[in-house]
Amino acid sequence: MSGRLVKPIKVLIALNTAWNLVNFRSGLIRALVARGYEVVAVAPQDEYADHLAALGCRFVALPMDNGGTHPVHDVLLLLRFRRLFGREKPDVYLGYTVKPNVYGSLAAHSMNIAVINNIAGLGAVFIRDGWLVKLVRGLYKLALRRSSKVFFQNPDDLKLFKDSGLVRPEATELLPGSGIDLNRFEVVPLAQEMHPAGKFRFLLIARMLRDKGVGEFVEAARLIHKRWPQAECCLLGFVDAQNPTAISGTQVDAWVAQGVVNYLGVSDDVRAEIATADCIVLPSYREGTPRTLLEAAAMGRPIITTDAVGCREVVDDGINGYLCKVRNAENLAAKMEQMLSLSQDQRKNMGLRGREKMEREFDEQIVIQKYLNAIDAIFSTRPIKSSMSSYQT
Structure with a gap:
């Protein structure tokens, strides 16, 4: 008798700090784990990294120069993402914050890994003007052009990216921020x-x-x-x-x-x-x-x-x-x-x-469900290649 053992879908989620993962993405990570996905959380090492195991995911430290614009550092980050993806072989990549969105997505696309981005505010560079804004916009355009889904947290940013041709309109969707856990944050007296x-x-x-x-x-x-x-x-x-x-x-x-x-x-x-x-x-x-x-x-x-x-x-x-x-x-x-x-x-x-x-x-459950729907949509149209192995009985 023969059959096939299907391993869990592997989701790799990357942000610029482990603190961000713990404080803003815990609900999503728990929901992915509860669905049976294998979740790998990626960020630079900090004192919050040890808290991630309690969410049911595995943490992998990845150094990144969050505030810098040095091209050599950014090329090294791109290479680190490629090595990481080659080692982990995720089925889908969830990118947040500028550098994981840009360099993580470029690496994932080059290896045919499905990508879901979250544009959670454009930061200091988009408030100003000049060569750096043009550079960042160009990088975003390259990074997002093949993404399966690009979530935005407010309609202004969504319109800016659409009007500037930085993203395919059909890939975009609006989220109510990162959502809020209404059970954890309860009303208390003033x-x-x-x-x-x-x-x-x-x-x-x-x-x-x-x-x-x-x-x-x-x-x-x-x-x-x-x-x-x-x-x-x-x-x-x-x-x-x-x-x-x-x-x-x-x-x-x-x-x-x-x-x-x-x-x-x-x-x-x-x-x-x-x-x-x-x-x-x-x-x-x-x-x-x-x-x-x-x-x-x-x-x-x-x-x-x-x-x-x-x-x-x-x-x-x-x-x-x-x-x-x-x-x-x-x-x-x-x-x-x-x-x-x-x-x-x-x-x-x-x-x-x-x-x-x-x-x-702004209920967090709205955000979580949109992510689950986006992942479902990816695997309804493409096979899961990296997570499958066969066995004989």
């Missing part, structure tokens, strides 16, 4: 509701980058302190020295010494920090769909963010938060004062409407 005598806390959760609007937040905090001494403005997130728009740790320390803001460092469980805040602020210049705002809204926190690509999708102005002008500290301060002027019940209701919006539009 901080002032728990501690009425405490200060009102504004909290910005992001990497310490100029393009996240950290500078505008600090300047708005200076203005707020003059009229609202009971208000506290806090920063939470990595000091990312590799990014071209990074704010140095020295600068952050200086702001703290001046009494303008409090720096809370980093957190492995952002829920505890959101719970201590009364309003979450993100004055970013451009985003995919900011996960921190989804988390904040899911926990019933009112939000202030910019009327910018990726940010405006999370806030219905005046309903679950306020939209402010981009790169405008004065307007941001005015919106923060508007939030301070609301009653506790008004802020509570604003937060609850944010939770309702998350349940209606």
Whole structure:
């Protein structure tokens, strides 16, 4: 008697940090594993890599120069991806963030591996203009032209790529950001509701980058302190020295010494920090769909963010938060004062409407199902070659 043993479909997922995998893709990884897929998670080694085994996947470290533009480093990354794919032989590659999307996809296409991309915001380089933007757009066009699916996290980025001819329109689809786990991020009472005598806390959760609007937040905090001494403005997130728009740790320390803001460092469980805040602020210049705002809204926190690509999708102005002008500290301060002027019940209701919006539009299960559908579509039209072996009985 003879037969064929079909090994599980192997999915290789790559991002620029293991931290990103753990914090933003855990739900998807668990869903892929639950479906019986073999999942290999790839990123540079960091202290979060050890957490990935608990999700049921296998971690493979892959060095990459995330913030650099040196052509030799990028060619080496392309070669590392090719060696990795030759060793792992995945059936499908899921790429996130710029370098895995570009160089991982180019390597996968060259080896006839199916590719699904996720354009989760275009970063600092697309905010500006010049030769680097042209180069990155050209690389994206090469990397995405044969992808089975290219997901976008907001309609502006999707339109930009379509209008610029960087992607085949029929391969594109819109996602509600990375989605939010509504069971993990539950509504908790507002901080002032728990501690009425405490200060009102504004909290910005992001990497310490100029393009996240950290500078505008600090300047708005200076203005707020003059009229609202009971208000506290806090920063939470990595000091990312590799990014071209990074704010140095020295600068952050200086702001703290001046009494303008409090720096809370980093957190492995952002829920505890959101719970201590009364309003979450993100004055970013451009985003995919900011996960921190989804988390904040899911926990019933009112939000202030910019009327910018990726940010405006999370806030219905005046309903679950306020939209402010981009790169405008004065307007941001005015919106923060508007939030301070609301009653506790008004802020509570604003937060609850944010939770309702998350349940209606941003549930993580929506994202997961779209990925499962995309993988199903790939293997309904092409055979699984790399994962099959035969046996005799």
